[in-house]
Amino acid sequence: MTDLGTQGSATELPxxxxxxxxxxxxxxxSSSVLPLVAKLLFLGVxxxxxxxxLPVMLAExxxxxxxxxxxxxxxxxxxxxxxxAIPAKYLIPGxxxxxxxxxxxxxxxxxxxxxxxxxxxxxxxxxxxxxxxRRSSNVPGSTRYQLTILGGDGGTGELAFFLTDDQGAxxxxxxxxxxxxxxxxxxxxxxxxxxxxxGYVPLTIAQIGDRQQEIxxxxxxxxxEGAIRAVTVTSAxxxxxxxxxxxxxxxxxxxxxxxxxxxxxxxxxxxxGDTLQPGWRIAIGFANxxxxxxxxxxxxxxxxxxxxxxxxxxxxxxxxxxxxxxLAVALNHPGMRGRRVYRSLLILPYALPSxxxxxxxxxxxxxxxxxxxxxxxxxxxxxxxxxxxxxxILIVNLWxxxxxxxxxxxxxxQSIPEELKEAGYVDGATPRQAFRRITxxxxxxxxxxxxxxxxAFNFNNFNIIYLLNGGxxxxxxxxxxxxxxxxxxxxxYRLAFESGQGNEFGFASAIAIIIFILVGSISxxxxxxxxxxxxxx
Amino acid sequence: xxxVGSTAEVRGTTGAVVAGSNRGxxxxxxxGWRHLLAWGVLVFALFPILWIISxxxxxxGTLISQSLIPSELTWANYEELLLGTxxxxxxxxNTVVIAGLASLFxxxxxxxxxxxFSRMRFRGRRTGLMSVLLIQMFPQTLAFVAIFLIMARIKxxxxxxxxxxxAGLILIYLGGAMGxxxxxxxxxxxxxxxxxxxxxxxxxxSHWQIFRxxxxxxxxxxxxxxxxxxxxxxxxxYVLASAVLGQGDPEKFTLSIGLYAYVSDQFNLRWGPFAxxxxxxxIPVVILFLFLQRxxxxxxxxxxxxx
Numbered sequence: 022m023t024d025l026g027t028q029g030s031a032t033e034l035p036x037x038x039x040x041x042x043x044x045x046x047x048x049x050x051s052s053s054v055l056p057l058v059a060k061l062l063f064l065g066v067x068x069x070x071x072x073x074x075l076p077v078m079l080a081e082x083x084x085x086x087x088x089x090x091x092x093x094x095x096x097x098x099x100x101x102x103x104x105x106a107i108p109a110k111y112l113i114p115g116x117x118x119x120x121x122x123x124x125x126x127x128x129x130x131x132x133x134x135x136x137x138x139x140x141x142x143x144x145x146x147x148x149x150x151x152x153x154x155r156r157s158s159n160v161p162g163s164t165r166y167q168l169t170i171l172g173g174d175g176g177t178g179e180l181a182f183f184l185t186d187d188q189g190a191x192x193x194x195x196x197x198x199x200x201x202x203x204x205x206x207x208x209x210x211x212x213x214x215x216x217x218x219x220g221y222v223p224l225t226i227a228q229i230g231d232r233q234q235e236i237x238x239x240x241x242x243x244x245x246e247g248a249i250r251a252v253t254v255t256s257a258x259x260x261x262x263x264x265x266x267x268x269x270x271x272x273x274x275x276x277x278x279x280x281x282x283x284x285x286x287x288x289x290x291x292x293x294g295d296t297l298q299p300g301w302r303i304a305i306g307f308a309n310x311x312x313x314x315x316x317x318x319x320x321x322x323x324x325x326x327x328x329x330x331x332x333x334x335x336x337x338x339x340x341x342x343x344x345x346x347x348l349a350v351a352l353n354h355p356g357m358r359g360r361r362v363y364r365s366l367l368i369l370p371y372a373l374p375s376x377x378x379x380x381x382x383x384x385x386x387x388x389x390x391x392x393x394x395x396x397x398x399x400x401x402x403x404x405x406x407x408x409x410x411x412x413x414i415l416i417v418n419l420w421x422x423x424x425x426x427x428x429x430x431x432x433x434x435q436s437i438p439e440e441l442k443e444a445g446y447v448d449g450a451t452p453r454q455a456f457r458r459i460t461x462x463x464x465x466x467x468x469x470x471x472x473x474x475x476x477a478f479n480f481n482n483f484n485i486i487y488l489l490n491g492g493x494x495x496x497x498x499x500x501x502x503x504x505x506x507x508x509x510x511x512x513x514y515r516l517a518f519e520s521g522q523g524n525e526f527g528f529a530s531a532i533a534i535i536i537f538i539l540v541g542s543i544s545x546x547x548x549x550x551x552x553x554x555x556x557x558x
Numbered sequence: 559x560x561x562v563g564s565t566a567e568v569r570g571t572t573g574a575v576v577a578g579s580n581r582g583x584x585x586x587x588x589x590g591w592r593h594l595l596a597w598g599v600l601v602f603a604l605f606p607i608l609w610i611i612s613x614x615x616x617x618x619g620t621l622i623s624q625s626l627i628p629s630e631l632t633w634a635n636y637e638e639l640l641l642g643t644x645x646x647x648x649x650x651x652n653t654v655v656i657a658g659l660a661s662l663f664x665x666x667x668x669x670x671x672x673x674x675f676s677r678m679r680f681r682g683r684r685t686g687l688m689s690v691l692l693i694q695m696f697p698q699t700l701a702f703v704a705i706f707l708i709m710a711r712i713k714x715x716x717x718x719x720x721x722x723x724x725a726g727l728i729l730i731y732l733g734g735a736m737g738x739x740x741x742x743x744x745x746x747x748x749x750x751x752x753x754x755x756x757x758x759x760x761x762x763x764s765h766w767q768i769f770r771x772x773x774x775x776x777x778x779x780x781x782x783x784x785x786x787x788x789x790x791x792x793x794x795x796y797v798l799a800s801a802v803l804g805q806g807d808p809e810k811f812t813l814s815i816g817l818y819a820y821v822s823d824q825f826n827l828r829w830g831p832f833a834x835x836x837x838x839x840x841i842p843v844v845i846l847f848l849f850l851q852r853x854x855x856x857x858x859x860x861x862x863x864x865x
Binding site: 056074077078081083086107108111112114115116118119121122123124125126127129130133138344347348351354356357363365366367368369371373374376377378380381382383384385387390420423424470474477478481483484488491510513517526530533537540541544 | 673692697797
């Protein structure tokens with residue numbers, strides 16, 4: 022291990038010498054033409070894609086995308102065109118992906134956790150306001166029209182309304198407004214049906230069916246007092262604006278009742294406390310975090326979930342490692358026959374995809390019909406009793422995880438030089454002592470990073486919890502969806518996608534951030550404890 | 559080895575110098591307990607697998623009616639799944655394509671990074687290595703809410719890689735490429751003698767030639783390991799697949815979200831077809847795993863180039 026460092030510094034110099042020295046042998050230049058062409062082609066395509074994508078993103082105001090694409094392109098061009106940045110050539114591709122799809126989502130989680138982002142508040146202020154301004158109400162006795170629905174480009178392009186009022190006057194209504202039509206602007210067939218107006222043709226019945234939602238709910242012809250909208254596919258009427266917004270005061274007024282709505286925490290709220298939907302996204306500071314600790318109905322289950330999460334992760338690592346190491350020690354003996362067969366069979370649980378494992382065991386633990394209760398001849402509520410459900414999960418996770426520990430322990434055992442043990446025996450150690458004092462500490466050093474990783478993995482082992490039992494049984498009286506076997510990540514998932522009150526993205530992100538902090542600090546602590554690891558680095 | 563083994567045995571028996579220490583007892587002490595433990599764990603490991611195999615051939619196809627040894631063997635559950643209305647075959651194909659492509663890229667990206675960390679000394683190397691380990695501590699799956707929201711935004715701008723697309727899911731998976739596997743591969747590369755590189759360099763090879771012609775052939779075993787490990791990791795992914803594809807067309811689902819939606823809907827009644835589905839998807843993975851077992855085990859363990 023120690024001489025690795027010196028070897029390392031030896032390689033430092035050749036990295037730069039390499040380029041100079043490389044010119045000398047003639048065969049190199051001939052063999053490096055193809056890679057060079059490939060490299061330039063690759064960079065060319067990359068830059069072209071980047072340039073094409075920029076206007077698209079600009080049109081959408083997608084600044085995170087613009088910054089990412091620009092920086093990534095510059096970094097790649099620099100790394101592959103420069104002669105000196107050799108480590109960068111190897112590191113940058115993976116780094117870009119890691120930053121965009123791993124680091125950035127974490128940062129974005131943090132941002133979201135400080136907002137009220139949820140189903141009811143998912144729009145921006147402008148989008149929400151736009152929705153209110155488009156709302157209109159049908160005034161009794163307002164003008165009615167006979168309607169023929171038209172479309173540009175043979176019926177597939179933008180919509181238009183051909184309108185006839187009760188006096189027989191005809192109009193063309195487009196998204197830009199209403200214009201009166203003279204009879205010579207209208208092409209009709211023998212029966213007097215419209216054939217074409219200003220390039221628009223009537224929609225076929227099939228086209229009307231396809232675009233029904235657009236016709237009945239989205240399209241409108243703006244007029245001075247409101248808009249003309251379709252009531253059915255053959256009639257239209259004038260609708261009045263329901264709300265008017267005053268940008269100076271920030272107040273929204275209901276044009277019928279005269280009620281005014283002020284802005285409060287991402288919603289328009291009247292003086293009576295009447296809240297209008299939809300709301301919009303705003304920053305709400307630490308409200309999502311304080312909610313966890315101040316609301317009794319949330320705090321109780323949260324603490325329970327958290328404690329179980331830690332217990333689950335610790336016990337998972339301990340049980341799987343104990344069984345895996347035990348097996349590895351047992352099978353790692355030259356006199357053992359059939360080691361290969363044992364090994365192949367023992368790693369089967371690891372080879373089987375874990376989501377299937379969870380579902381298979383869910384069937385086996387089934388209280389009424391599951392095979393385990395059949396064998397026991399009892400009706401044990403494996404997945405319905407809080408304690409048994411936890412035990413079941415640990416059993417399933419042991420089944421899933423021990424082969425991995427077995428594999429890595431076997432590997433580590435075999436990499437420990439025999440001489441060390443032999444030296445121990447010479448000094449009079451028993452096999453047990455040799456294992457405890459020599460083999461096991463060496464194993465721990467080489468396996469520590471993997472064990473920590475295993476802890477971190479189990480801390481967030483979504484599949485086993487969610488797919489085996491859905492986090493159940495539910496905790497009675499919990500305000501948010503929480504179960505006795507829920508760990509933080511399944512709890513977060515249910516908040517985000519399964520909560521009865523809609524998707525609580527902001528609150529779910531706040532919990533995700535808490536998990537990040539917890540996992541981060543636990544890992545940091547573990548690293549301190551395994552200082553020995555640094556030698557390996 | 560043999561010498562050590564026998565000295566250990568001698569010690570073991572002399573430690574308990576009891577009258578009539580027979581051969582059986584000695585055998586048990588040195589080898590017997592090992593077989594006993596292995597058999598015990600084998601029963602634990604294999605029982606669920608045998609049970610699901612049995613379920614897949616069970617003629618009635620429900621959880622209630624299943625016994626370990628089915629009364630007769632039928633392919634009814636397989637037919638139900640393959641020929642019925644469930645888009646099971648699409649799920650299977652989707653999973654193989656998504657996980658396969660992503661794993662291929664992941665292995666490559668990871669190998670590139672590990673090579674640089676193992677063979678080069680540069681400013682920020684230590685920080686880089688530590689960041690790789692740190693980033694791995696904050697798994698991507700935890701940020702699934704943010705990923706869902708980001709993908710929804712990308713969908714507005716670039717629909718082909720946004721929410722609900724399989725290409726988008728692959729890109730997200732690539733974000734996790736530089737994880738602990740980089741360390742695994744770096745550890746393996748560290749065991750290859752640097753003299754190999756140096757002699758090649760003296761012969762005039764460029765860094766890319768060393769990477770491609772000297773190192774690459776030696777690391778194929780560990781590449782297989784990383785590929786299979788990521789492949790297994792990815793087909794098991796539920797959270798990200800469900801965040802990206804879950805609200806879209808069931809035809810685009812991967813196996814994990816598809817099968818769960820299928821069986822959790824009517825757990826008891828769909829047990830047989832589910833078992834058949836688990837068999838059909840599970841067996842290739844298991845075979846792949848066993849086929850590459852030699853590489854996986856040696857890659858995870860010995861990690862060295864021999865002779």
